[in-house]
Amino acid sequence: MELPPKFVERVLRDLGTAEGRALCGALDAPPPVSVRLNPAKTGTDRLPELFPEVLPGGPGGAGTPQAVSGASVSSGASGSAAFSGTETPPGLPQLDVAGRVPWCAGGLYLASRPQFTFDSDFHAGAYYVQEASSQAVGHLLGGAAVRGARVLDLCAAPGGKTTLYASLAGPEGLVVANEIDRRRAAVLADNVRKWGTGNVVVTTCEPRAVCDFEAWFDVVAVDAPCSGEGMFRKDPASRAEWSEGGVRVCAARQEEILREAWRALKPGGTLLYSTCTFNRDEDEGVLERLLAAVGSEAAETEERPVDGAWGVVCGRVGAFRTYRFYPHRAVGEGFFAAVARKAPDAEGRMRTPRARRAVFAPADRATAAELARWTLDPGAMRFGTVAGSCYGWFAAQADAVRALSEALPAIYSGVAFGQVFRGVLKPDPALAFHTGLNRGALPVAELDGPTAVRYLRRQDIPPGELAEGMNLIAARGRALGFAKRIGRRVNNLYPNSLRIIKQD
Ligand SMILES: C[S@@+](CC[C@H](N)C(=O)[O-])C[C@H]1O[C@@H](n2cnc3c(N)ncnc32)[C@H](O)[C@@H]1O
Numbered sequence: 001m002e003l004p005p006k007f008v009e010r011v012l013r014d015l016g017t018a019e020g021r022a023l024c025g026a027l028d029a030p031p032p033v034s035v036r037l038n039p040a041k042t043g044t045d046r047l048p049e050l051f052p053e054v055l056p057g058g059p060g061g062a063g064t065p066q067a068v069s070g071a072s073v074s075s076g077a078s079g080s081a082a083f084s085g086t087e088t089p090p091g092l093p094q095l096d097v098a099g100r101v102p103w104c105a106g107g108l109y110l111a112s113r114p115q116f117t118f119d120s121d122f123h124a125g126a127y128y129v130q131e132a133s134s135q136a137v138g139h140l141l142g143g144a145a146v147r148g149a150r151v152l153d154l155c156a157a158p159g160g161k162t163t164l165y166a167s168l169a170g171p172e173g174l175v176v177a178n179e180i181d182r183r184r185a186a187v188l189a190d191n192v193r194k195w196g197t198g199n200v201v202v203t204t205c206e207p208r209a210v211c212d213f214e215a216w217f218d219v220v221a222v223d224a225p226c227s228g229e230g231m232f233r234k235d236p237a238s239r240a241e242w243s244e245g246g247v248r249v250c251a252a253r254q255e256e257i258l259r260e261a262w263r264a265l266k267p268g269g270t271l272l273y274s275t276c277t278f279n280r281d282e283d284e285g286v287l288e289r290l291l292a293a294v295g296s297e298a299a300e301t302e303e304r305p306v307d308g309a310w311g312v313v314c315g316r317v318g319a320f321r322t323y324r325f326y327p328h329r330a331v332g333e334g335f336f337a338a339v340a341r342k343a344p345d346a347e348g349r350m351r352t353p354r355a356r357r358a359v360f361a362p363a364d365r366a367t368a369a370e371l372a373r374w375t376l377d378p379g380a381m382r383f384g385t386v387a388g389s390c391y392g393w394f395a396a397q398a399d400a401v402r403a404l405s406e407a408l409p410a411i412y413s414g415v416a417f418g419q420v421f422r423g424v425l426k427p428d429p430a431l432a433f434h435t436g437l438n439r440g441a442l443p444v445a446e447l448d449g450p451t452a453v454r455y456l457r458r459q460d461i462p463p464g465e466l467a468e469g470m471n472l473i474a475a476r477g478r479a480l481g482f483a484k485r486i487g488r489r490v491n492n493l494y495p496n497s498l499r500i501i502k503q504d
Pocket of ligand 1: 134154155156157158159160161162179180181184206207223224225226253257
């Protein structure tokens with residue numbers, strides 16, 4: 001499928017012939033494959049800080065950016081330790097690593113595309129398959145600055161960025177991941193469960209409804225639905241869907257979403273706007289129109305260091321710093337991101353919408369004691385029940401989760417523990433993925449690779465390694481779910497909705 005002629009015409013006009021041709025050429029080249037490790041499940045946190053100047057052996061190599069007419073290529077701090085890009089991170093021997101994603105700790109380029117479907121670590125939430133440019137959002141938000149923050153991810157499915165924010169926010173923070181499309185929201189909730197951080201609420205509603213939580217969030221991220229020009233390489237079918245009219249429709253929708261996002265942001269909070277498209281109308285144009293609406297003095301600049309070797313094209317729109325990832329310059333798909341802070345003295349009083357219904361009931365003492373047995377840090381959690389199932393939420397944000405869940409359609413929050421019958425927990429599959437699960441609460445059965453795939457297919461597995469009763473099922477030490485042995489029989493409790501159906 002050819003690139004849309006109108007797109008090519010525009011790119012050559014906007015970027016100049018040489019640059020425009022380089023971009024179009026890159027869109028016809030094979031895409032790099034990248035993943036982002038889950039620090040709570042792979043020990044990435046024990047690796048050195050990862051901003052090398054050159055990607056050793058990375059696909060295409062980061063190279064040194066050339067001058068771009070009409071745009072500045074910033075060179076900021078080049079970061080710290082050099083490391084070998086061929087070094088394999090601990091615990092993931094099956095991934096053939098070709099280099100580090102320089103702007104994201106835990107981001108890895110792979111030398112080839114493995115069959116993720118048959119990798120138990122993929123199902124354990126040990127990593128997320130995420131294109132590299134998108135992984136920059138953590139760095140652009142200031143990385144560690146997100147710890148303990150209340151983050152709204154307004155257009156969140158399938159959850160690539162949500163899981164990154166969840167890792168950064170930690171147990172003191174909270175990520176509200178909203179997705180307007182219910183089916184996509186269900187996939188988002190699955191990915192959130194697998195990531196296992198326990199600090200996410202998944203809602204499914206229009207941006208306006210979430211943003212009625214005015215001046216509530218320290219960070220609002222809008223990864224807007226867009227015309228997807230940056231996906232022309234990874235998803236060639238998207239070329240057929242593109243049109244100039246589509247660009248205009250997207251730009252109008254983005255403007256609306258961004259205005260809502262601004263309402264939800266606390267004065268002093270950070271807004272991150274991103275798209276996977278290249279055109280000005282959906283990128284800089286949307287920011288210009290936001291600033292015209294809210295007043296340019298309502299936004300302040302937040303600077304982020306960008307290493308010249310990354311190949312990112314930096315610019316500005318008023319207070320917004322902008323970052324363009326072109327596939328012929330940076331190793332990743334096309335991506336645009338912009339960051340600014342709402343001025344601390346900007347208008348905005350915190351407003352919490354009224355509860356529509358009571359959702360949570362407190363857990364009684366015996367139930368709470370049983371749930372506490374299953375978690376490593378019960379003191380940090382608050383337990384309750386929702387429609388007869390037990391949940392745990394980190395105490396630091398439990399009141400916020402309650403307020404959100406009572407006013408919005410929330411489809412998942414915190415950690416689903418399961419149901420308690422006669423004082424004993426029948427664990428929910430989500431509890432296996434929770435990084436705070438106390439493995440001392442039950443026997444752990446470690447499966448070999450082929451048996452793990454049988455388990456993930458929800459097929460029968462031999463009772464060999466299992467103790468009588470409930471077992472946590474793991475492969476390579478990473479939890480996948482639960483199974484119950486009754487004599488010679490094993491009840492495979494892996495959820496039907498998650499099971500592998502693909503044939504070898
Ligand atoms: C670029 S995708 C988000 C990708 C996601 N942030 C990630 O990293 O995995 C944009 C999302 O916006 C949603 N969307 C579509 N129309 C919308 C609207 N009018 N308001 C809010 N979100 C919308 C789409 O369903 C889609 O899931």
